[in-house]
Amino acid sequence: MNDPITKPRTRARPKILPKTERPRLHKVILINDDYTPREFVVTVLKAEFRMTEDQAHKVMITAHQRGVCVVAVFTRDVAETKATRATDAGRAKGYPLLFTTEPEE
Numbered sequence: 001m002n003d004p005i006t007k008p009r010t011r012a013r014p015k016i017l018p019k020t021e022r023p024r025l026h027k028v029i030l031i032n033d034d035y036t037p038r039e040f041v042v043t044v045l046k047a048e049f050r051m052t053e054d055q056a057h058k059v060m061i062t063a064h065q066r067g068v069c070v071v072a073v074f075t076r077d078v079a080e081t082k083a084t085r086a087t088d089a090g091r092a093k094g095y096p097l098l099f100t101t102e103p104e105e
């Protein structure tokens with residue numbers, strides 16, 4: 001009789017799993033200036049980085065007092081796109097608002 005439960009004839013070949021390295025993350029950094037209104041900085045942070053009023057206000061004040069503040073970290077493409085869009089939002093209003101990016105250590 002045919003036994004439906006048969007042993008595999010060959011031993012399973014060990015699978016070679018390539019190491020999956022995480023992409024390096026990049027910081028988006030907000031730079032202080034003397035001209036952009038505080039409330040506008042908060043508006044941009046809320047719109048582009050999905051922050052609450054409270055979070056955005058804290059980041060804005062930190063940049064205002066210390067000169068710079070890390071806004072968030074993303075993969076390189078996302079960080080650069082968001083920094084560019086946020087900087088452009090200021091430029092559209094004639095403000096020198098600046099967001100930069102740099103790789104995390």
Ligand code: TYC
Nearest residue numbers: 031032033036037038063064
């Ligand atoms: N320093 C600006 C002012 O006093 C406000 C400001 C804060 C601008 C943070 C940019 O990244 C900034 N109106």
